[in-house]
Amino acid sequence: MKKDIPIFYRECLEAWCEINEQSTETVYDIANQYIWNNKFICIDKKSIFYGTLFNKGIIRVGHLFDGSGPIISKPALQFSPLDLFQMKGILDSVPSEWKLKLKHYTGSVPFLLTTPDDQICLPLKDKKIILSKMPSYSMYNILLSRKSIVPTAQTFFNDHFAPHLLEWNKIYLIPFKCSIESKLREFQFKILHNIIFTNTKLFKIGKVDSPLCSFCNCTEETIFHLFVHCPFVQNLWSECIQFFNHAGVFFESDITEIDIILGVLDYTDDSILMNHLILLVKYHIFSCKLKDRLPYKSDFVVRLKTVYRSELCIAREKDKLNYHFKKWNKLVQILS
């Protein structure tokens, strides 16, 4: 690649190389390697492209061979002396281990595609997709999947909640679907990435004198104890769930750790409201911890009414009252 190539084109070519890199373990893989602009086939340390040969159908390494060896040993009429000279140069540049494998292969060379145009394909998961039929977002996803690393918190929760198979794509979306408040979304983001500062974490870095729970002062304050198992918090959950159920938003009486920490994944009509309520209760618990107060249902209801009124105002301004009343339908009477 030229050193002075503009950054945009350099990045395009690098992305192309990354997406298009394929294994070369089998004869099939080798035969289907593109000759052109291939970093493994260089002449004078540069990858090559000969338009005349390309137009004559010499595109993949396998095109240089037939069942009995290199095609230049018995050239067809369409190749000029210059073509043959260039093909000889290419053959000399093909890695020797590839040539060895192709030489020992006695059958006809298998190709990925047998269309006359020999269309260019890219690997997408386990399939090969024709380039012209591949949308740009699929290519972008290939690049992302090669760079993305599973967050450590995801592994932490997967281990904790095993054998449940967690649908992370849906879990990450819950706070965005159920609430329009940035601070709530950010709060759930911190929970999902296990970066909520519980006393256990603060104690480790010397910011508090004890790792014990801010409410009961008996057990280590982990994320699970703080939001689910602390007796004071359990009392709050039980009172709140009774309150919601009374209004017609039916929670299971034994709401699970997964429901509380990650959200409710069953998509019933009420799931958006249920997830919003769970998130608000969690936020209330954390606010109380920060203020060194016990979490009471009465304080939570005051908070809930404020949230309801602010969503109502925003819905009015944005002309989305229908959606608002559909979401809050069962709690409207209690909260207005």
Ligand SMILES: [Zn+2]
């Ligand atoms: Zn506690």
